[in-house]
Amino acid sequence: MSKIPPGLLPEGLRDRLPPEAEAAARLLRSIMDSVASYGYERVSPPLAEFEEGLVGQLKSDGAQDLLRIIDPVSRRTLALRPDITAQVGRIAATRMAGRTRPLRLAYGGEVLKLRATQLRPERQLLQAGAELVGSDSVAAASEILSMAVDALEAAGVTDITIDLTLPDLVPTLAAGPFPLDPGLVDSVRAELDEKDAGAIAALGADAYLPLVHAAGPLDMAMERMRAIDAGGALQSRLDGIAGIADALQGRATITLDPTERHGFEYQSWLGFSLFGADMAGELGRGGSYTICHADGAEEVAMGFSLYLDPLIDAGLGWKEKKRLFVPLGTESDLADRLRSEGWRTVAALTDADTADGLDCTHQLINGEPEPL
Numbered sequence: 001m002s003k004i005p006p007g008l009l010p011e012g013l014r015d016r017l018p019p020e021a022e023a024a025a026r027l028l029r030s031i032m033d034s035v036a037s038y039g040y041e042r043v044s045p046p047l048a049e050f051e052e053g054l055v056g057q058l059k060s061d062g063a064q065d066l067l068r069i070i071d072p073v074s075r076r077t078l079a080l081r082p083d084i085t086a087q088v089g090r091i092a093a094t095r096m097a098g099r100t101r102p103l104r105l106a107y108g109g110e111v112l113k114l115r116a117t118q119l120r121p122e123r124q125l126l127q128a129g130a131e132l133v134g135s136d137s138v139a140a141a142s143e144i145l146s147m148a149v150d151a152l153e154a155a156g157v158t159d160i161t162i163d164l165t166l167p168d169l170v171p172t173l174a175a176g177p178f179p180l181d182p183g184l185v186d187s188v189r190a191e192l193d194e195k196d197a198g199a200i201a202a203l204g205a206d207a208y209l210p211l212v213h214a215a216g217p218l219d220m221a222m223e224r225m226r227a228i229d230a231g232g233a234l235q236s237r238l239d240g241i242a243g244i245a246d247a248l249q250g251r252a253t254i255t256l257d258p259t260e261r262h263g264f265e266y267q268s269w270l271g272f273s274l275f276g277a278d279m280a281g282e283l284g285r286g287g288s289y290t291i292c293h294a295d296g297a298e299e300v301a302m303g304f305s306l307y308l309d310p311l312i313d314a315g316l317g318w319k320e321k322k323r324l325f326v327p328l329g330t331e332s333d334l335a336d337r338l339r340s341e342g343w344r345t346v347a348a349l350t351d352a353d354t355a356d357g358l359d360c361t362h363q364l365i366n367g368e369p370e371p372l
Contacts, residue, residue: 010330012123034154040106045087051077057086089291092133101134119281131303136241136288142247148304156316158275160252165260167267177200178207192259221256325363326354
């Protein structure tokens, strides 16, 4: 096996250098402060857990995204977390099971995916979010979405778009007004996700065809959804979406794709994706789901996750550099005062040190900062 060149990192992993690393920290702090203003308390799960426990927390196909290692202490298989949401659910169901509901928790940290995607070649990502445990009501959804918009705005994102979906719509209709053979439910859901009207008709699910054309801007989509005669089965959901839109008060563009399912396999009545102007791909997603307790009981929850890497790559969180060169012999009281005023002082250690050489933007002249 050939020797690995110095500095070479595994595919999908990277170093963040100045000023990107500072931008990342600044964005994470901004989002966490925004979430904290809603009363959400931060938790910090470990980077790795026992594989068996983490697999049990990941409800969709997330188990396929685990990078596994052998723990030399316990001699059991550990898995590095690909997502923090499931870990927060574990904390809520175990160590904080006795806390009064609804329980408001926030988190931020690194996750590691086994494989990258075409849109995001990185496997190590910075994730932040919030979970409201104990409620999945319209009021809970409105709070979560309002908070997500606030957090993105605090990070500098503009022209935010929220794409809503109804992940369990097909099973709900199949068990009621539009009956389907249980063996066909997954096939119909898949074809609706692909918007393949011909395949849906071939499955004998003609009643579901109007859903194909119900995706689009919220007003148009809601009108088409309300026109579907489902015996009232859709009314409460659509009324809930209308209430959520009212709570956002025009702060974001809202669209509705009622049968979008990819990435929402474990969500219940509501799912959503978040987008920003001039940014490729999703900035985050969330929705309603359930947390499983040790006794088998399930608890409803609502939350969102944001991925900060697209924000950093777009230049958000960056701050104008102010590095002040402090020559030898400068009194410490003066340097202390300058730092208290917001300057980043770079002290000379030898007579050979210069402001240019130490990448400074300003230098001291007669005790006052002057630009280079």
